[in-house]
């Protein structure tokens with residue numbers, strides 16, 4: 020049968036092996052929960068093993084030692100080699116396999132095809148006519164052309180309806196004239212636009228006969244397919260270094276009265292006829308599909324980033340010994356400290372929770388995508404609400420968790436040898452891209468306010484907001500019933516979300532009744548509204564976690580997930596408990612119970628801590644972290660890693676002769692005077 024933890028190998032650091040031997044569950048079976056099937060978990064490992072056998076796909080040196088130019092070149096080099104091996108390594112129609120391959124070979128800092136796969140192809144799939152697909156999509160899938168999604172401008176990202184780039188229809192020539200009239204109208208940020216891509220789907224404000232029809236998508240060729248030189252009337256370049264994600268050439272684009280054929284507007288759902296007649300899409304926001312696509316997948320990406328940092332932090336905490344709990348005994352692993360456990364374990368639970376919530380979201384997304392093919396749009400609002408809330412809450416909590424992981428590694432966490440700072444930099448981009456978090460919380464709030472209104476009018480609401488119509492207990496039943504089901508917790512989360520949604524609703528209504536215009540009242544209520552959105556979303560995450568645990572059949576896996584869920588519910592509830600204390604739904608005694616359950620949970624999780632992170636099955640190659648090494652041999656490798664520093668190439672740097680020596684000489688001379 021072998022060890023339950025599948026990461027055990029001879030020669031590993033004994034402290035980490037000791038942890039793995041304590042596992043109560045099979046880590047590979049747990050991976051099947053995380054990646055949604057045993058087959059998917061197997062495939063990840065197969066892909067990793069195959070990649071390890073191809074020497075050209077290994078990092079030339081640790082990525083933190085590369086300059087920006089070297090990072091861009093290294094990612095492109097690997098993309099080139101990957102293209103040769105792609106069909107042997109993965110099923111190219113399986114997004115999860117492609118994503119894993121990317122993480123192992125290239126990592127999260129980006130590559131020339133990042134936006135091509137994440138947005139360019141999806142936008143063509145969703146919005147191009149069959150004829151347009153023949154022209155661009157199939158070439159894009161074969162990588163004959165490389166594209167991106169160019170929407171955000173220097174002056175506008177959140178407010179799409181005010182994009183300044185115009186696409187004015189010229190009936191006489193049956194062309195659109197694309198123009199960036201101001202500095203602020205330049206496209207600014209699109210990934211890979213700077214240097215890599217030769218095509219882009221450009222989002223511009225459609226103007227026909229001087230009438231503004233709002234944002235629409237247009238296919239634009241940016242560069243010559245052979246020379247890669249920008250085409251006439253196009254200025255394009257890189258926007259410079261960023262906090263992280265620097266292997267990606269986020270770019271700018273200025274279009275100077277560029278003419279493109281009418282048929283370059285993506286017209287699957289919306290049309291502009293030759294004579295300029297505009298034919299509306301079945302749903303006004305169908306053209307936003309590429310954004311919804313990314314938002315729907317971001318939960319899993321964030322879960323992955325969070326799990327990566329926690330794998331590093333928990334493994335390191337199991338070999339790092341410092342201080343004593345019992346002064347008579349040797350120094351303890353820092354993982355023994357309750358503060359360290361409290362710092363890390365709730366985030367492990369969140370990583371699992373985000374992955375389970377992510378799986379449900381992707382299922383809904385796939386359904387809506389299929390519906391849209393046939394013009395059916397009924398569930399689009401639900402999906403938009405769900406993805407808007409999740410994208411915001413999950414990215415924000417991921418940011419918190421990664422930073423805790425970094426701090427939990429002490430000084431070495433701050434070194435790029437931990438790689439946590441890079442993961443952090445990449446992950447927090449998610450708080451901004453695909454819709455700034457506050458803006459997206461306010462989108463969900465619109466949906467919640469509509470539901471609240473319906474309930475107030477005596478109507479029954481269903482689905483994601485069904486709990487607003489359901490009966491509520493005045494007092495939480497936590498610690499008040501003999502039965503220990505999670506329902507009492509979930510009901511308390513429901514109560515908290517419901518109260519806040521109606522609190523925001525009542526405040527808004529009061530202001531509207533007092534005569535304030537809707538937009539002003541909305542702004543004055545917006546902090547309350549975002550709170551409602553967060554609580555609603557955190558309820559959904561907890562529910563998704565509970566649903567998954569409920570469905571698991573394997574006893575040991577269920578038990579281990581149950582422990583994590585218990586920790587999650589108690590930790591999350593403490594985090595938002597003030598809302599329930601305010602109206603007496605929870606009392607001080609129940610708070611004590613929740614706190615003691617939380618501490619009990621930490622103790623229960625402790626023996627499996629390393630196994631919970633090992634179950635993500637993140638290889639050393641993809642983690643790129645000295646602290647997170649599978650074998651636990653951190654210290655000797657930290658020393659080896661530092662040898663890569665270019666500052667160590669000589670004992671004496673030229674700066675000594677140039678600046679430091681004169682400085683010290685002159686100081687010595689002065690002190691002799």
Ligand SMILES: CCCCCCCCCCCCCCCC(=O)SCCNC(=O)CCNC(=O)[C@H](O)C(C)(C)COP(=O)(O)OP(=O)(O)OC[C@H]1O[C@@H](n2cnc3c(N)ncnc32)[C@H](O)[C@@H]1OP(=O)(O)O
Pocket residue numbers: 114118133137168170171176177178179180210304307308310311312313316317320399400403451452453454455458462465466
């Ligand atoms: C395998 C893949 C892995 C992927 C994972 C990897 C990630 C790792 C790489 C990442 C790489 C970085 C990639 C970044 C790429 C960018 O960042 S691309 C640029 C993204 N930009 C944004 O997200 C902009 C955010 N802004 C917006 O989306 C829109 O302006 C807003 C905020 C939704 C507002 O739109 P609007 O047209 O002004 O609409 P608004 O008047 O607010 O609302 C009207 C109605 O439309 C509804 N509505 C709005 N949007 C929608 C919608 N989409 N659907 C349905 N209804 C909608 C509203 O709910 C509202 O409904 P009612 O309340 O009236 O019933």
Ligand SMILES: Cc1cc2nc3c(=O)[nH]c(=O)nc-3n(C[C@H](O)[C@H](O)[C@H](O)COP(=O)(O)OP(=O)(O)OC[C@H]3O[C@@H](n4cnc5c(N)ncnc54)[C@H](O)[C@@H]3O)c2cc1C
Pocket residue numbers: 134168169170171174175176177178207208209210264269448451452453454455456457458461
């Ligand atoms: C790493 C990265 C990659 C990106 N990749 C791409 C890409 O490939 N293609 C692309 O087109 N774009 C891309 N972007 C751009 C990104 O989508 C936008 O930056 C994002 O949508 C936020 O818009 P903004 O910059 O206009 O923020 P702003 O809207 O200017 O935000 C500034 C502040 O204003 C607040 N605010 C704005 N509007 C409101 C409102 N209505 N109510 C309340 N508060 C408000 C925000 O909450 C925020 O606090 C990328 C960005 C990053 C960081």
